[in-house]
Amino acid sequence: MADPAHASQTPGLTIRSLRGDAFTLPAAQVLSRSDFHLAPPRSLRLPIAPMRAPVLQVGLLTSPPQVNSFSFPRSSVPAALVPRRPRPAPEAVAPETRAAAEPATQTTQASQQATPPDAPPKPARIVPPRDVVKLSERFFFLLQPDLETQLHTSQLDFPRTPFPFQLDGMAFLMPRHGAVLADEMGLGKSMQAISSLRLLLRSGGARRVLVVCPKGLVSNWVRELGDWAPELLVTVVEGDPGRRRWLWSLPDVPVKLANYEMVVRDREMVAELGLEFDLVVLDEAQRIKNSSSQTNVAVCELKRKRSWALTGTPVENSADDLVGLFEFVAPGHLHQRMSPRAMGSAVVDHVLRRTKDKVLKDLPPRLNRDKRIELSAQQRETYRRAEEEGVLRLAGMGREATIQNVFELVLRLKQVCNFDTATGDSAKLDCLEAELDEIHSSGKKSLVFSQWVETIGRLKTRLSRFGALEYHGGMSTAARDEAIRQFKHDPAHSVLLLSYGAGAVGLNLQFSQYVFLFDRWWNPAIEDQAINRAHRIGAAGAVTVTRYLSVDTIEERIDEVLRRKRDLSELILSETGSPEASGLTVHDLFALFKLPPPTRAAAA
Amino acid sequence: MEAEIADSTYGFLTAVESATHGLFGGYLLVDSVGRPLEFHCTAPVKVSRAQQILYGTTLPGHLHGRQIGATLLGEGTLAPAVVLTDLEAMLTVRPHTNLPVVLVRPAGAGGSAEATFLVGGASVSSGGSDASLQETLRQHLETLAITVDLSEPFGRIRAAIEEAQRH
Numbered sequence: 155m156a157d158p159a160h161a162s163q164t165p166g167l168t169i170r171s172l173r174g175d176a177f178t179l180p181a182a183q184v185l186s187r188s189d190f191h192l193a194p195p196r197s198l199r200l201p202i203a204p205m206r207a208p209v210l211q212v213g214l215l216t217s218p219p220q221v222n223s224f225s226f227p228r229s230s231v232p233a234a235l236v237p238r239r240p241r242p243a244p245e246a247v248a249p250e251t252r253a254a255a256e257p258a259t260q261t262t263q264a265s266q267q268a269t270p271p272d273a274p275p276k277p278a279r280i281v282p283p284r285d286v287v288k289l290s291e292r293f294f295f296l297l298q299p300d301l302e303t304q305l306h307t308s309q310l311d312f313p314r315t316p317f318p319f320q321l322d323g324m325a326f327l328m329p330r331h332g333a334v335l336a337d338e339m340g341l342g343k344s345m346q347a348i349s350s351l352r353l354l355l356r357s358g359g360a361r362r363v364l365v366v367c368p369k370g371l372v373s374n375w376v377r378e379l380g381d382w383a384p385e386l387l388v389t390v391v392e393g394d395p396g397r398r399r400w401l402w403s404l405p406d407v408p409v410k411l412a413n414y415e416m417v418v419r420d421r422e423m424v425a426e427l428g429l430e431f432d433l434v435v436l437d438e439a440q441r442i443k444n445s446s447s448q449t450n451v452a453v454c455e456l457k458r459k460r461s462w463a464l465t466g467t468p469v470e471n472s473a474d475d476l477v478g479l480f481e482f483v484a485p486g487h488l489h490q491r492m493s494p495r496a497m498g499s500a501v502v503d504h505v506l507r508r509t510k511d512k513v514l515k516d517l518p519p520r521l522n523r524d525k526r527i528e529l530s531a532q533q534r535e536t537y538r539r540a541e542e543e544g545v546l547r548l549a550g551m552g553r554e555a556t557i558q559n560v561f562e563l564v565l566r567l568k569q570v571c572n573f574d575t576a577t578g579d580s581a582k583l584d585c586l587e588a589e590l591d592e593i594h595s596s597g598k599k600s601l602v603f604s605q606w607v608e609t610i611g612r613l614k615t616r617l618s619r620f621g622a623l624e625y626h627g628g629m630s631t632a633a634r635d636e637a638i639r640q641f642k643h644d645p646a647h648s649v650l651l652l653s654y655g656a657g658a659v660g661l662n663l664q665f666s667q668y669v670f671l672f673d674r675w676w677n678p679a680i681e682d683q684a685i686n687r688a689h690r691i692g693a694a695g696a697v698t699v700t701r702y703l704s705v706d707t708i709e710e711r712i713d714e715v716l717r718r719k720r721d722l723s724e725l726i727l728s729e730t731g732s733p734e735a736s737g738l739t740v741h742d743l744f745a746l747f748k749l750p751p752p753t754r755a756a757a758a
Numbered sequence: 759m760e761a762e763i764a765d766s767t768y769g770f771l772t773a774v775e776s777a778t779h780g781l782f783g784g785y786l787l788v789d790s791v792g793r794p795l796e797f798h799c800t801a802p803v804k805v806s807r808a809q810q811i812l813y814g815t816t817l818p819g820h821l822h823g824r825q826i827g828a829t830l831l832g833e834g835t836l837a838p839a840v841v842l843t844d845l846e847a848m849l850t851v852r853p854h855t856n857l858p859v860v861l862v863r864p865a866g867a868g869g870s871a872e873a874t875f876l877v878g879g880a881s882v883s884s885g886g887s888d889a890s891l892q893e894t895l896r897q898h899l900e901t902l903a904i905t906v907d908l909s910e911p912f913g914r915i916r917a918a919i920e921e922a923q924r925h
Binding site for chain 1: 783786789791792793794795796797798799800801802803805806808809812813820821825826828829830833835905906910914915917918921922925
């Protein structure tokens with residue numbers, strides 16, 4: 155390259171002159187004699203090439219890249235350095251959950267739960283939904299630890315370890331303003347909702363929550379809230395208008411609980427009080443599927459930031475059911491002229507539905523749940539009188555009281571737990587009827603067990619719209635066979651009412667997905683036999699077993715004794731392999747009423 | 759930037775290569791149970807072929823250490839007790855910061871010339887020879903590892919960077 159500056163700095167080269175477009179060098183510096191025949195020139199004039207070679211400019215990596223920064227509030231909840239745990243192996247028996255409904259005709263799955271048997275379950279992470287638009291808010295969710303770690307370090311106690319799919323359900327609900335949790339009955343929708351609202355309340359994401367449920371499930375919600383969020387103050391809105399006004403306006407109650415009828419009735423009162431909720435949860439949300447119903451209008455009028463709906467049957471009859479539901483969940487999201495396909499894709503980010511066969515495929519397909527029922531006011535009064543009178547009588551008999559005397563009292567009290575002898579009231583039946591309604595609409599079958607033929611008769615009358623059939627020892631063999639045939643083959647008959655005595659053995663009813671123990675037998679082994687009519691090899695899927703227990707009654711006391719014995723029995727059985735479970739002894743029966751054990755003669 | 763000392767804060771520093779955009783850097787500050795406190799991410803840095811030739815073997819150190827690492831650490835308003843990275847190239851940020859930076863890899867992954875110790879199932883290379891500093895770092899990391907899988911927050915950073923690209 156003809157570069158004068160370069161040349162001048164090169165050792166041995168001296169530029170004699172630099173003028174215009176040429177520079178002159180002493181020829182001797184660049185030529186030798188052999189280059190010329192004559193005398194060499196004294197100097198050599200070299201033109202500077204008019205053309206410049208292209209120069210490549212390579213930028214250096216000097217300026218720092220642009221940085222986007224986000225900061226997040228420190229949690230006000232102190233964290234605990236609790237050791238990490240591996241995700242739990244699925245338990246043999248599902249948590250006691252209040253189940254809600256049956257599979258819908260449309261299945262919308264927002265997340266896939268199936269996990270290869272050998273793969274460790276993926277931790278549940280909160281994924282921001284589509285309606286969270288701001289990047290900072292999306293990062294807030296994405297950058298959180300997995301849900302299990304959050305629960306673990308937030309010092310939140312749970313009565314039992316949630317299943318991985320339940321953690322996934324919580325991760326689905328928590329970030330969403332509009333959500334439908336449409337899990338199949340028995341997967342614990344209410345537990346997932348309670349745990350999610352608990353976390354929201356803890357994190358400051360919500361301060362005022364309203365839960366709306368059917369009247370018959372209010373006491374169940376109170377109990378579930380007590381189990382899964384024991385630190386939360388819960389108020390049930392009930393009573394006369396004056397009391398309700400006061401309850402609605404209580405400022406420092408994080409969770410208010412009301413039934414649908416109450417929300418409809420107090421519509422104006424709620425508006426007048428200017429109540430606003432951070433979260434409204436609807437249980438059995440299919441109640442609002444009819445857009446023009448008073449219930450739909452009343453709940454849609456509630457001022458709220460978040461709207462969660464729990465239902466096992468988001469679509470009962472037609473796709474329009476979903477339109478009604480979404481008027482609450484995400485107003486304007488759906489309209490009635492949408493095709494089912496368009497509707498499905500429009501709601502995919504709002505609906506999470508899991509079925510037992512998807513999430514419980516690797517579990518023994520039996521879900522046990524104890525359903526604690528509050529007696530109606532009249533039942534409670536009848537029960538109280540019967541117990542007081544009976545115990546007084548037994549106490550008066552002293553050690554002469556016989557096992558027969560105690561047994562009679564137990565039976566009498568158990569009967570009151572089923573039906574008020576004076577009025578015929580039955581809180582259990584109210585609850586059973588609500589549950590069967592949903593099961594029936596999904597085309598599935600239920601077995602209902604009772605120890606009394608008389609109870610079965612009453613149930614049959616009340617449950618006639620489900621085509622309830624009876625099966626007990628008072629029927630001829632032919633009549634019983636015909637009942638089984640009808641139950642098995644006729645979809646109009648979705649309920650079979652059985653006595654423990656006749657129905658606990660010898661029947662193969664594994665096409666039934668639900669078993670209800672309307673009252674309890676004395677011995678868990680007999681109950682197990684009854685349950686195993688449905689829960690046996692060949693069962694099409696998980697079987698949900700619901701055991702009704704009247705709160706604060708002899709039923710709870712018997713259950714406690716049997717449970718203790720079963721725990722002990724299982725402890726022992728794990729060593730011996732003996733299949734037998736223990737029932738009540740004479741001593742157990744007397745202890746139910748805190749009576750001294752009978753003399754040997756009386757016991758005999 | 760002067761930052762307040764917060765012993766219960768931990769930093770996670772990594773970079774994500776995108777074939778189309780270049781190299782993104784992410785720096786996540788968490789509390790002792792892994793809850794996010796701050797997040798900083800860079801715009802992508804795209805290196806040309808000429809720059810690759812020009813920088814030669816010094817490129818990874820310059821890119822990860824000075825360009826991305828030092829820039830991100832400078833943005834933090836909290837001073838973590840320790841900065842963890844899962845990229846060996848990111849250790850070149852050490853000359854540009856006073857914060858201790860350690861390399862975290864699955865136990866048994868091997869390959870580091872530095873002295874390593876095991877914490878919570880992870881292999882930690884801390885560099886340096888100050889025994890008391892090593893012990894302090896080990897204590898910090900052992901505290902963190904009680905509740906946090908030391909390699910898990912890097913996944914969160916990657917998810918956030920992916921989200922940023924979609925946004």
